[in-house]
Amino acid sequence: MSTRNQIILSAGIVLAAAVVVVFLNRSGEAAPGQAEAEGHDHASMASSGGERQPVVLSREASELIGVTFAAVELGELPATVRAVGTVDYDETRLAAVTPKISGWVEELHVDFTGAPVRAGQPLMDVYSPDLVTAQEELILATRLVRDARPGRALDNAHELLASARRRLSYWDISEEEIRRIEGSGVPSKTLTLHSPAAGVIVEKQVVEGDRVGPGMTVYRIADLSRVWVEAEVVEKDLALGAERQGASVSFEAYPGREFTATVTYVHPTVSVQSRTARVRLELPNEDGALKPGMYAAIELTGASAPPTLLVPSSAVIATGERSLVFVQGEGGALQPREVETGRTEGRVVQILAGLHEGERVVSSAAFLVDAESNLGTMTEPDAGGANVPVDGSVDHSGHVMPLDTAR
Numbered sequence: 001m002s003t004r005n006q007i008i009l010s011a012g013i014v015l016a017a018a019v020v021v022v023f024l025n026r027s028g029e030a031a032p033g034q035a036e037a038e039g040h041d042h043a044s045m046a047s048s049g050g051e052r053q054p055v056v057l058s059r060e061a062s063e064l065i066g067v068t069f070a071a072v073e074l075g076e077l078p079a080t081v082r083a084v085g086t087v088d089y090d091e092t093r094l095a096a097v098t099p100k101i102s103g104w105v106e107e108l109h110v111d112f113t114g115a116p117v118r119a120g121q122p123l124m125d126v127y128s129p130d131l132v133t134a135q136e137e138l139i140l141a142t143r144l145v146r147d148a149r150p151g152r153a154l155d156n157a158h159e160l161l162a163s164a165r166r167r168l169s170y171w172d173i174s175e176e177e178i179r180r181i182e183g184s185g186v187p188s189k190t191l192t193l194h195s196p197a198a199g200v201i202v203e204k205q206v207v208e209g210d211r212v213g214p215g216m217t218v219y220r221i222a223d224l225s226r227v228w229v230e231a232e233v234v235e236k237d238l239a240l241g242a243e244r245q246g247a248s249v250s251f252e253a254y255p256g257r258e259f260t261a262t263v264t265y266v267h268p269t270v271s272v273q274s275r276t277a278r279v280r281l282e283l284p285n286e287d288g289a290l291k292p293g294m295y296a297a298i299e300l301t302g303a304s305a306p307p308t309l310l311v312p313s314s315a316v317i318a319t320g321e322r323s324l325v326f327v328q329g330e331g332g333a334l335q336p337r338e339v340e341t342g343r344t345e346g347r348v349v350q351i352l353a354g355l356h357e358g359e360r361v362v363s364s365a366a367f368l369v370d371a372e373s374n375l376g377t378m379t380e381p382d383a384g385g386a387n388v389p390v391d392g393s394v395d396h397s398g399h400v401m402p403l404d405t406a407r
Contacts, residue, residue, distance in 0.1 A: 052324070052336040052373035069328055070315060070363035072355045074307050078345050081300040083279070085231030087292050090282070093223035095197040098215055100171050103128030105210045106190045110219070113204045117195045123219055125190040126212060131171065135187035138164035142182045199223040224292075227285045229261060231298045232276040236343070238266070247281055247300045251290070259283050259290075263300070308342070309351040312363045316341060316349055317370050325355065326362040326369050334362060336373050 057067060106125040110117060117123070141161035148154040168178055173191065181187065203220035212218060229249060245263040261281040270277045281298065283290060316339070317324045323341050326334040339354030355361070362369055 052370070054329070054333045054335050055326070055369055055372045056331070056333050057369075065368050066365045067362060067369065068364045069360045070312050072351065072357055072359045072361060073310050074357045075310050076307055077305055077310065077343060077348070077350050079301065079305055080345065081233060081237040083231040083233045083237075083298045083300065085229045085279075085281070085296045085298055087290050087294040087296060088228045088230050089202070089222045089224075089292055090226050090228050093197070093199070093226065095195075095199070095221045095223075096217045097123060097193055097196065097219035097221070098217050099126055099191075099193060099212050100214050101126070101128045101130050101191065102213045103131065103191070103211070105206050105208050105212060105218075108206070108208050110195075110201060111204075111207075113201050115201045117199065117201060117221060119195055119198045121195045123193050123195055124206070125192050127190045131191050132187050132189065134164065134167050134171070135181050138168060138178070138181055139185050139187065140164075142185070193218070195219075195221060197221055197223055222292075224288055224290075225284070225286055227283055227290050227292065229281040229283060229296050229298065231279045231281060231296070232274065233279050233300075235270055235275045235277065238270075238277055245300060247298055249281065249283060249299075250297045251294055253294060254289065261298075309355055309357060310348045311351055311355070311361055313344055313347055313349045315361045315363045315366055317366055324370065326366060326373070327355070328360040328362070334369055334373070336370070 057065075103126040106127045108124050109122045110124070138161070141157065141164045144157035145154070145161050148157040165178055168181075169175070171191065172193070177188070199221045201219055202222045203217070205216070206212060206218045247261045247263060249259045249261050250257070251259070261283045263279055264282045265280040267278040267280070279300075311325065315325050322338050324336050325339055327337050329335045337354055340352040342350030342352045344350070
């Protein structure tokens with residue numbers, strides 16, 4: 001490249017650099033003026049530190065972002081709790097059949113799970129050598145009483161007979177069976193176990209030929225004429241789930257049919273994982289329609305509470321540290337106000353402190369209003385129709401800030 005061309009190229013580079021510097025200087029000077037002309041002082045907005053300020057919206061802006069209002073009303077908060085649960089056995093109506101002697105299952109009279117049984121119905125015959133020996137002792141004692149002479153020998157025979165009878169009765173041999181053995185003088189090979197209650201067999205642990213021993217549960221019987229429903233109630237509703245409280249229960253298997261139940265027990269602990277507590281209800285089930293394991297939807301209705309202040313739940317903004325609402329003040333300004341909330345039921349929330357009956361609060365688009373309140377950019381329309389910020393500068397853009405933000 002020639003010396004002349006090098007000189008021209010260097011001059012061009014220097015000239016371009018000078019133009020860039022001038023342009024940047026002009027841009028830096030114009031930015032603050034432009035921000036003032038538009039009425040958007042971003043430094044002031046950033047310095048607000050998240051403090052919420054009152055917001056004024058024009059009618060057009062309110063309609064555009066969908067702001068509506070609701071009055072703070074005094075009313076009764078419905079004391080209704082909805083929960084889910086499952087049908088379970090009534091534990092007070094469970095019975096176990098357990099032999100008290102060792103032996104072998106000779107015959108099963110009830111041989112499948114789910115079979116209905118009556119109280120006193122024969123369930124199984126058990127062969128037991130110990131039982132045979134005890135019966136022979138009874139027969140021997142009976143003969144001694146019959147043959148002994150009056151005096152000490154007869155007294156001893158009576159004591160032996162009473163002991164033999166008592167031993168068999170402890171093994172659940174009926175009085176009628178004991179008298180039969182005494183009268184016939186023939187021991188029975190097997191012992192028949194009878195059902196202690198009416199219900200259905202929910203557990204069967206043996207088949208014919210199995211060996212059984214004392215304390216072994218061979219049958220478990222459940223009386224399903226009354227069942228339990230174990231429901232899960234969230235922690236915040238525990239105060240409404242009191243004992244002896246009425247409830248209505250519905251089941252997917254029977255659409256349109258409601259069952260009446262009563263709360264009989266509230267468990268004393270709360271689940272750490274689900275933050276729920278178990279509530280027990282009792283339901284009559286004479287027709288056997290309700291079966292353990294069925295899914296249930298429960299509605300508990302508590303006693304009516306005193307009237308309280310209510311607002312729509314959409315009006316309350318929960319920040320995590322506090323709850324806020326925007327109250328319509330004089331001149332249409334929306335004033336942020338901290339409130340203390342109570343229970344929420346459906347679409348209304350209880351207000352414990354912070355509001356008065358008759359005040360009007362923002363009930364929709366509250367989050368958009370809260371966003372503008374956070375920026376601290378309240379504007380007020382002046383007599384000429386322009387929007388004048390609170391700090392006195394003129395907003396030449398001709399728009400209220402909330403309207404711009406909504407767009």
